[in-house]
Amino acid sequence: MLISEYLALRNQISVTTGNTVVQPANGTAKDAVQGGSFAEALQEKLNExxxxxxxxxxxxxxxxxxxDLSENETLERxxxxxxxxxxxxxxxxxxxVGRNAFxxxxxxxxxxxxxxxNELNGNVFTNIDSTVIV
Structure with a gap:
């Protein structure tokens, strides 16, 4: 899922970054990514x-x-x-979680x-004390 698609699905975001509104309540997905970073908008939504x-x-x-965090309830899992x-x-x-690791x-x-x-094969995970498969 692209950033704009994620924000379009979450059409209720109204985040300010400095003096810029990332997405007005009824804005389009294209408007959502203008004026602010994806990271800031996503973090705000995740915190909510x-x-x-x-x-x-x-x-x-x-x-x-x-x-894609919305695919197969990834975030909930x-x-x-x-x-x-x-x-x-x-x-x-x-x-x-599914085919992704966090x-x-x-x-x-x-x-x-x-x-x-794609990155899971051949990786060594260090400094962890547990693994959870959900």
Whole structure:
């Protein structure tokens, strides 16, 4: 899903970044990405509806790798995985959601980075104390 498509689906966003409105309540998807960064708009929307936050790095990776958070309830499943890891006392966990991987700081409730299925093969994940598959 493209950034503009994501924002179009979430047509209720009204975020300000400095002096610029990212998307008025009835704006078009094209208007949504003008005047502000995707990362800021996405983070604001995620903070409104979901518990887990995304680092700036993770937001960049989502955009670069075209990871669709609305597909197959990815964001909801990610939040569930973080809750499961927190329940077991994890501090840094790898959450596998479908074909995507998210490295999450459970103690900070923040996604550190993301990987799509194309990058998973041949990777070594370090500095994690658990893995959750949801």
């Amino acid at each position: 509806k979901h518990g887990v936050e995304f680092s700036k790095h993770a937001l960049q990776r989502l955009e670069e790798r075209s990871i 990610l939040n569930k995985g973080v809750e499961l890891a927190a329940g077991k006392g994890s501090s840094e966990t790898l959450v596998l 490295v999450v700081s459970v103690k900070n409730n923040k996604v550190i980075t993301t990987l799509s299925d």
